[in-house]
Amino acid sequence: MGGQGRLFGVRRGYRCDRRGREGWMAMMAQMSRLLVPTLREAPADAELASHRLLVRAGFIRRVDQTSGFYSLLPLGQRVKARIEAVIRQELDGIGGQECQLPIVQPASLWERSGRWAVYGQEMWRLADRHEHRYCLGPTHEEVITALVGGEVRSWRQLPQLLYQIQNKYRDEQRPRFGLLRSREFVMKDGYSFHTDEADFDRCYAEVYRAYERIFRRIGLDCRPVQADSGAIGGSLSHEFMALADAGEAEVVLCNACGYAADVERAEAGLRQPPPVRAMQRVATPGARSVEEVSSALGVVPAAVAKSLFFRATYADGRQEVVAALLPGDRTLNEVQLRNACGALELVPASPGEVEVPLGSAGPVGLRGVRLVTDREVASGGGWVVGANEEGVHLVGVCPGRDFDPGAVAALATARTGDACPECGAALRARRGIEVGQVFGLGTKYSAALGATYLDAAGQEIPMVMGCYGIGVTRTLAAVVEQHHDGDGIRWPAAVAPYGCALVTVGVGEQGAQAVEAAQAVGRRLADAGVDTLWDDRDERPGVKFKDADLIGLPVRVTFGRALERGLVEVKARTASEPQLLPLDAAPAAVAAVLQA
RNA sequence: CGGGGUGUGGCCCAGCUUGGCAGGGCGCCUGGUUCGGGACCAGGAGGUCGGCGGUUCAAAUCCGCCCACCCCGACCA
Known part of the structure; x- marks a missing residue:
């Protein structure tokens, strides 16, 4: 009462x-x-501060018996609306037009772009009662390109910058961290259409600056970093990373010149390779790992070139074994390897798939395997490698002289202390939450889906496209990740x-x-x-x-x-x-x- | 998908090893006392112990299968 x-x-x-x-x-x-509904205690499944606090403070609830589906309660909805309002203001300010696109999209559209086969298990596929195939949109390039391609005919109607803020779906193998990786999430996706690359570049720069304003207004400490453009394809790409220890992504930053890149994209500066010498066989009984081999031979791990084997799957379904050759003290940058060989997917090869002994494998005399060599290894010198014979290694192996390096790529993952590729100062690695990405799509989708226009000379030309995303629900979580203390959340005024x-x-x-x-x-x-x-x-x-x-x-x-x-x-x-x-x-x- | 773990009232958890009346704290309802940093007293409501099957006189507890969720890894706009 x-x-x-x-x-x-x-x-x-x-x-x-x-x-x-x-x-x-x-x-x-x-x-x-x-x-x-505030809670004195957090549910046992909440690990990160953002997840725990959003649940405890009554902003979100996980749907019972599910993983990766959340309800936004009234407070959560209000924050989401305020984030969206900032996004709308800034995008409308540069000529963006909001629209709404269907969540359910026909398979045929994705088959035309080639991504129905390529997207993989993350795409949520479904069929209707007539057994027509659809997906829940993980993104909207196909739909928007088909739409604009159908309606825009003339160079006079370009450019166009359209965006939508809607639920998107990804059937994540492992949803986690509350709103940071859920299977249903809210995303702002924007797409631009241009007559040529120069016009796209201008738009890209405008969106880039709008993103800087958006995240600054929202209160996120957010850094644009050079990024790999991933499965979607294209060239120019930046990710906007909210710096946070809980972040899933890793970036490297250079304090000296401002260089910033996702580790997937970053190239570590080259070091001096081990000195050149004559190739020689040496017995290394029982030594399999880089540590064992280097200590058995009295060299540093960085003087050993390790060979890692993967089964690569290509877009046409073809498979082959790929070997990556990189310095022994380095972690493989799998994205670079995938890009270098054009594979869709790389899975570590099982011993049965490789003819050579994995602990003593090397590039000399390697057959039936596609070799990709790291830049540092390829730069010369005399390396320790496996002899493809159990318990035997080769020392003084020189690329070009003793084996064909094949494709050369930056296979070493950059890390703290590496030389900045721009200025040579020491890089620093930080973790971040990817809250936005901007990238160029070129004519990949417009060509595949027939989004063309007639130029002043009456020529039919595919539109040049750009794509710009912001993870709205993820941004909400990132704000909490950056703004909280032992007592609770500390909302920035702009999104409270x-x-x-x-x-x-x-x-x-x-x-x-x-x-x-x-x-x-x-x-x-x-x-x-x-x-x-x-x-x-x-x-x-x-x-x-x-x-x-x-x-x-x-x-x-x-x-x-x-x-x-x-x-x-x-x-x-x-x-x-x-x-x-x-x-x-x-x-x-x-x-x-x-x-x- | 591989490895590990957990499922007991709205939330956090004990009980399981060694089978024997289903418990505690928080929250909720009623009454009273309180009232500046998650009050106190008294009374009360609320549970197919994740599901199915088995063993047993008797199963939250032992066995089998299944489901869900969590963590690590793998994977990833």
């Missing part, structure tokens, strides 16, 4: 619907009327579900005064365009403070015992101490925190 609302005769469902500065109706919401928390404490006369004051301040804030969340629940002060910190609105105004002196407490979520201010001064102080 008697919550404070009833006790003090406050009307339930009170809404302040004055129009605020930002154009929407600022409102004063009552906590007692909202579905904000409400700008300000109003906390009334006290009972009896004091409580009544608090309610009256909170409503007055709430109204003034609404007039100023600030949404507020009033904790009007019949809870003890401690509970309200804990929940306020957990939910993490940027400012909290407390109406309590200081009211006797006409004062309220204004505390930024990130501040350690509150300010005591006269009631009248509270709205301005709140606004000051929100604008900081």
Whole structure:
């Protein structure tokens, strides 16, 4: 029975619907009327701070019995909407046009682009009652290209920049980390269509700058890094990485010149190869790993060139064994290897698939295997390699002289301390959450799907395309990953579900005064365009403070015992101490925190 | 997909080894006392112990199969 609302005769469902500065109706919401199920303890499956806090603070819930499907509760939905609003503003500002595309897409469209066969198991495939095949869109290149190709005929209608913000689907083998890797997620995808590469380059740069503004406004420490363009194809590509230890991606940064790249793309600077000498056989009984071989021969691991074998699968279904040859102290960059041989998929080869003994394998006299050699190994020198004979290695093996290096690629994964490929200073490796990517598609899709236009000379030419994504739900999680403390979330003002928390404490006369004051301040804030969340629940002060910190609105105004002196407490979520201010001064102080 | 783990009320967990009345904390409901950092007292509601089958006088507990979820790896816009 008697919550404070009833006790003090406050009307339930009170809404302040004055129009605020930002154009929407600022409102004063009552906590007692909202579905904000906070939890004292986090569910056992939540590991990352973002996942744990979003669940505990009542922003998201996992759908029962599923992995990778989340409901956004009212608070989560509000944050999502605010992130989307920032994205819309910035994209509309550079001429972007929002549209909506179907989630369900016909297989035929994907067959025309060639990706039905290529996309793999992550694509969620389904059939209707007529057994027509479809997929749940993991992305929308095919649909948008077919759409624009059908409607745009003339160079006069180009360029076009279209975007959509919608649910996308990927049947992840292993969903995890809450919203960071779910099977259903919200993504902003944008596509641009141009007469030529130069026009695309101009658009790419504009979107790139818009992305920088978007992430800055949202409050993410986010770095654009050079990226591999992956399965989608194309050349120019940058990823926007929110730096966070929880990130799944790794990037290397150069403090000296600003070079930044995904490790999938980064090329480590070359080191001096081991000195050239005559090739010689040596017995290495029992030595199989790089460590064993190098210590048996008294050389450093970096002087050993290791051979790694993979079974490569190509787009046409053909398979072959590929060997990667790289320095023994290096981790293989699988993306580079895949790019170098043009394979769709690489799976470590099982011993049965390779004729040579895996612990003593090497490039000299290797047959029936496609060899890809790392740049550093290919640069010369005398390397230790396996002799393709159990227990025997070769020393002083020189590429070109003693074996044909085949294709040469940057197979070594860059790491902290490597030389920056631009300026030679030391690189630093950091982890990041990929929240956005921009890349060029060239004419890959337009050519396949017939998206052509007639130029001024009447020639039919395929449009040049660009593609620009932002993971919206993932960005939401990334913000929490970067903005939280031991007590809860600390939302940046631009994306907070409400700008300000109003906390009334006290009972009896004091409580009544608090309610009256909170409503007055709430109204003034609404007039100023600030949404507020009033904790009007019949809870003890401690509970309200804990929940306020957990939910993490940027400012909290407390109406309590200081009211006797006409004062309220204004505390930024990130501040350690509150300010005591006269009631009248509270709205301005709140606004000051929100604008900081 | 390989390896490991967990399923007991809305949440966190004990009980399982060694079979014998289904428990605790938090949350929820009622009454009372409290009221500035997750209060206290009293009373109460809520559970096919993931599912199916087996062993047994008796199964949350032992056995088999299945399902779901989590972690590590592999994989990845």
